[in-house]
Amino acid sequence: MRLxxxxxxxxxxxxxxxxxxxxxxxxxxxxxxxxxxxxxxxLIDQICKKTPFYDLCSSTLHSNPLSPKTDIKGLxxxxxxxxxxxxxxxxxxIEGLIKQAPDRKMEQVLAFCxxxxxxxxxYILPQAADAISQGRFGFASYCIxxxxxxxxxxDKKFSGVVQPPLSDRNDIVQKLVDVATSLIxxxxxx
Numbered sequence: 001m002r003l004x005x006x007x008x009x010x011x012x013x014x015x016x017x018x019x020x021x022x023x024x025x026x027x028x029x030x031x032x033x034x035x036x037x038x039x040x041x042x043l044i045d046q047i048c049k050k051t052p053f054y055d056l057c058s059s060t061l062h063s064n065p066l067s068p069k070t071d072i073k074g075l076x077x078x079x080x081x082x083x084x085x086x087x088x089x090x091x092x093x094i095e096g097l098i099k100q101a102p103d104r105k106m107e108q109v110l111a112f113c114x115x116x117x118x119x120x121x122x123y124i125l126p127q128a129a130d131a132i133s134q135g136r137f138g139f140a141s142y143c144i145x146x147x148x149x150x151x152x153x154x155d156k157k158f159s160g161v162v163q164p165p166l167s168d169r170n171d172i173v174q175k176l177v178d179v180a181t182s183l184i185x186x187x188x189x190x
Contacts, residue, residue: 042068044058044061044062044075045058047061047186048061050182052175052178053178060078060079061075061078064082072186073132073187075183076140076183080180083125083176084121084125084126086172087121087173089169091118091121098110098114109158117154120150120151128143137184137188138188148174151170151173
């Protein structure tokens with residue numbers, strides 16, 4: 001028996017991966033004129049010191065092999081793509097939890113969270129990455145703020161739950177969003 005797979009089944013996920021790949025490949029390979037590498041530390045360290053979560057910013061950007069070869073715009077793009085990867089992973093995790101939900105109420109809360117994460121993964125963060133690539137930093141900032149609102153709405157649905165199943169994942173996404181917001185603010189200042 002031959003198994004037939006429709007290409008449209010993979011279209012949404014393929015599109016996200018194509019956007020990420022193209023974004024990474026098109027990163028500018030120049031250094032920023034306002035923050036340059038010098039004897040006092042590299043560009044990543046200088047920039048991450050201006051964010052609310054230095055360690056998270058530094059580890060995220062240092063772990064990407066393209067980071068040392070780019071400018072602030074490229075670092076912001078790398079950060080947004082990292083948020084997208086985390087949000088995509090969280091959405092998959094939520095879908096797994098829905099299948100294992102112990103009761104109807106938890107299933108509904110998890111479904112709400114899935115509905116919050118779907119636009120973040122499919123539209124909001126890809127639009128933010130595209131806006132950064134095009135130098136539309138105001139719109140990128142708006143998209144990032146919208147993503148944070150969606151994640152926050154999910155998190156609030158678990159109020160009163162002793163051990164919310166998504167608190168760690170939502171927390172890391174929110175912290176990454178805060179770092180990305182700081183990087184975009186630097187870009188807006190020019």
